Amino acid sequence: MPLGFLDLKRLRIAPAWSKKEFEGLKTPNEYVWRNWREWWGQMNHPSRPPGPRFRYFTVSRPLHLLTDACLAWQPGYTRRVSTIGPARRSNRRRRSRCGRTWFTVLLIVAALAFSQTSLQAGDRTFLGLSLGSSNPPAFWEGPTDNRLFPRPKGVVKAIMLFARFPDAELEEPTEDLFKRLVPEGQAFFKRASYGAMTLAVDVRHRWIPMDHASTSGRYDCHQWATHKTYIAEVVRKTAAEVDYSKYQIVYIVGSKNKGTPDSPTWLASRGTGVQAGRAEVLHAVTFGNDIRNPNWGWQTLAHETGHVFGLPDLYSYRPPTRRYKDYHRHVGFWDLMGFQAPGCEYLAWHKYKLGWLSDENVTVATKSTSTILTPIDEVRGVKAVVVPIGKKEAYVVEVRSRDGPLKSRYGVLCYRVSLTLGTGEGPIQIIPAKPDDGDPELEKRFVTLYHALFFDGPVVIDATHGIKLEIYGREDRGYRISVAR
Ligand SMILES: [Zn+2]
Secondary structure (H helix, E strand, O other): OOOOOOOHHHOOOOHHHOOHHHOOOOOHHHHHHHHHHHHHHHHOOOOOOOOHHHOOOOOHHHHHHHHHHHHHHOOOOOHHHOOOOOOOHHHHHHHHHHHHHHHHHHHHHHHHHHHHHHHHHHHOEEOOEEOOOOOOOOOOOOOOOOOOOOOOOEEEEEEEEEEEOOOOOOOOOHHHHHHHHHHHHHHHHHHHOOOOEEEEEEEEEEEEEOOOOHHHOOOOOOOHHHHHHHHHHHHHHHOOOOOHHHOOEEEEEEOOOOOOOOOOEEEOOOOOOEEEOOEEEOEEEEEOHHHHOOOOOHHHHHHHHHHHOOOOOOOOOOOOOOOHHHHOOOOOOOOOOOOOOOOOOOOHHHHHHOOOOOHHHEEEOOOOEEEEEOEOOOOOOEOEEEEEEOOOEEEEEEEEOOOOOOOOOOEEEEEEEEOOOOOOOOOEEEOOOOOOOOOHHHHHHHOOOOOOOEOOEEEEEEOOOOEEEEEEEEEOOEEEEEEEO
């Protein structure tokens, strides 16, 4: 049921009710959704510590907002206007009777509307998986919250700036760093999005002097608030020359120094960002020393920009040992959000999440079916078969080749996706055709999961859930996949 059910022209709205928060709004639903969006953004703020933040008021909040909106719009409402001044006595009695009637009617309608909304929310699905009614974290494998993350479609505009700390260790031309990060990063997004997205990067080629040493702790990029301090100082020092309202992403490249070793992404919900005149910076990446390592140039830009678009980390935050291959045990190099050196691609699941693949490009096998899969780097065709396992997990297969100098022929890559695991917890895990065999050349280049591709026969036999997924034959460069369940 639409919530804009009040005919406002018929209502007599007293001047006292034009409290600031209701000004400029035409219907109660505008008020409800505006506040709901704001509240939801705050509750899902990436800087909030993990915990039960998503549970509080999930049910009561929209109803509460709706009640407030209805109260504000119906005659006789006085509770919210006490700061403006009491209504005249003679009108108050008349209004309060009328108000009670309105209030009762509206509460019933609101309850009906809300019960329908919550039912629909409970039934929502994403590639065959149920989203339920729980509130997800910001970074997960379900649908992206585009109130918090920009949509990677059309032209996404970014500005690149360079910050020089007093303890800088090198004299570097900014042009070299720009070339290292941007042109290939732009080519990646163009290619990976099948032309759906263009990353446009403006640049100011000068070093902005920072007030304090990189090691001072003031710019600690692992704490949301101090990371913001770093970004805010650069924004403040460039406010006269940059119109920040034109950009969705701010890239800041730091001079080589001890205090900024890596390249984290910073995100803010509306109202908590870095103010730049009337503009507000909400998405920034600060590039650290790691971009100077081999394979950590444009790939780092692509990885961090993936976070700006809501993708979680696929490497392990808690590896069983400190061996490098254990950090990358979940997906290895098969997605840029994991080990970023040789893969240089996103999995089909991520491409769907980013909106670059549509429902036509994915077969969701809730029943037995057979589909021809074409390679992920070709524009048309079905790119993934998703086989849900219960409500929160799925097997996925797509056609890939192992990239780089040791490029393999196209084969079928299989992985398991979970909606209950968040960033760094292994929300996607590759199911390899064969385990690593310690091949020194492959190990050096790919670290792990280099024998992941299947070329024929069964891919998944899951007796517990009654699922058999197998390669049924080759079709040109693609594969026929059959699912029995
Ligand atoms: Zn990351």
